[in-house]
Amino acid sequence: MSIPLVDLKAQYRAIKPDIDAAIQRVIDNTSFIMGPEVTAFEEEFAAFCGAEYAVGTDSGTAALHLALLVLGVGPGDEVITAAHTFIATAEVISLVGARPVFVDVDPRTYNMDPDHIEAAITPRTKAIIPVHLYGQPAEMDAVLDVARRHGLRVIEDAAQAHGAEYRGRRVGTMGDVACFSFYPGKNLGAYGDAGCLVTNDPDLAEQARMLRNHGRQAKYEHLVTGYGYRLDGLQAAILRAKLARLEEWTERRRQNAATYNELLADSGLVLPYEPEHVRAVYHLYVIRVPERDALLAHLHQRGIGAGIHYPIPLHLQPVYRHLGYERGAFPVAEEATDHVLSLPMYPELTRGQMEEVVGAIREFERGK
Ligand SMILES: *Cc1c(COP(=O)(O)O)cnc(C)c1O
Numbered sequence: 001m002s003i004p005l006v007d008l009k010a011q012y013r014a015i016k017p018d019i020d021a022a023i024q025r026v027i028d029n030t031s032f033i034m035g036p037e038v039t040a041f042e043e044e045f046a047a048f049c050g051a052e053y054a055v056g057t058d059s060g061t062a063a064l065h066l067a068l069l070v071l072g073v074g075p076g077d078e079v080i081t082a083a084h085t086f087i088a089t090a091e092v093i094s095l096v097g098a099r100p101v102f103v104d105v106d107p108r109t110y111n112m113d114p115d116h117i118e119a120a121i122t123p124r125t126k127a128i129i130p131v132h133l134y135g136q137p138a139e140m141d142a143v144l145d146v147a148r149r150h151g152l153r154v155i156e157d158a159a160q161a162h163g164a165e166y167r168g169r170r171v172g173t174m175g176d177v178a179c180f181s182f183y184p185g186k187n188l189g190a191y192g193d194a195g196c197l198v199t200n201d202p203d204l205a206e207q208a209r210m211l212r213n214h215g216r217q218a219k220y221e222h223l224v225t226g227y228g229y230r231l232d233g234l235q236a237a238i239l240r241a242k243l244a245r246l247e248e249w250t251e252r253r254r255q256n257a258a259t260y261n262e263l264l265a266d267s268g269l270v271l272p273y274e275p276e277h278v279r280a281v282y283h284l285y286v287i288r289v290p291e292r293d294a295l296l297a298h299l300h301q302r303g304i305g306a307g308i309h310y311p312i313p314l315h316l317q318p319v320y321r322h323l324g325y326e327r328g329a330f331p332v333a334e335e336a337t338d339h340v341l342s343l344p345m346y347p348e349l350t351r352g353q354m355e356e357v358v359g360a361i362r363e364f365e366r367g368k
Helices: 008-029 036-049 060-070 088-095 114-120 140-150 202-212 233-243 246-263 292-301 318-323 331-339 351-367
Strands: 053-057 078-082 099-103 125-129 153-157 177-181 195-199 285-288 340-343
Touching: 008 036, 008 233, 036 053, 036 195, 036 233, 053 060, 053 202, 060 088, 060 153, 060 177, 060 195, 060 202, 078 088, 088 099, 099 114, 099 318, 114 140, 125 140, 140 153, 195 202, 246 285, 246 351, 292 340, 292 351, 331 340
Parallel strands: 078 099, 078 125, 125 153, 153 177
Antiparallel strands: 053 195, 177 195, 285 340
16 A cells, blocks of 8 residues: 555654664663553543543453443443444453444434434443544543433443544543553554553442452452553553553644645535534544445546445444344445545554555546
């Protein structure tokens, strides 16, 4: 691909001395699992979010799993989430023995439509997981309002939204718990798998710390059945080096989104919608296109790494057949999965590259 969807090599070239020094520091200390880099990263990332506590984990999925566990969600419970998201959001609900209950999304933001939550609540409902999809904050006031009225817990899936803001508050500070992924391609990405759980509640943070590390507080005293979900020192040191640049990278993503918006203004395609009261961080720049699959093939032929996030809504995934959802259950999510297209998006993307992407889209539109 001459213009990839994400260019991690360009990022490494820009910050090589910092990354190499961070890695060397960990090797010199041999603090490979947990240790000072992990503690420092947790403090720095909590401060970045404006939250009290961050608990590093070995993936975003592990953080979501721990979030459900510390909130006491288990067998027989139901958890409401969006039909249009990455599988991990729902997977962890099944993992604790609970049942995922899906709701449709908003056609402009692709996030959980809060107007549908109430109808999905039953006496078994324990929690809601809004996802800040593509880096766009979910409509949190409405989600929190339904949750408060029904006594439900809220877990923010912020895996794609580091630094995004909703009415001046950073994502990660609004629910009971929030989960971030540092998968390499995320806005803040490690050089391997990593994630973290963020909360303002000291008890939830303490429980999560214990569960991620074999249920222990002291070295060989285990209080509960836990997991091997620890963040490693190399990833934490790399994340610290990158966290220092994250604001600058987010601003560049936002500028790139504005450039795409300008270049595509008269294209007739559906462009990302950013409400006045949010700051989106454009993990992905997603447009909606009538002949999506044909345009995707055309872009690939031109060496442009476009992608689809995601091609199948969760309620129609084979793994959830037993839940009994039919096609037509969530029309907005179903329409989105057929037409969304993610264009190359990363901080180092240049105006010239975006002109090339848009040129290829226009060429396709003319050739139809
Ligand atoms: C990436 C992602 C996850 C999972 O994170 P991992 O670090 O890959 O385990 C969860 N939810 C969403 C929305 C994601 O994009």
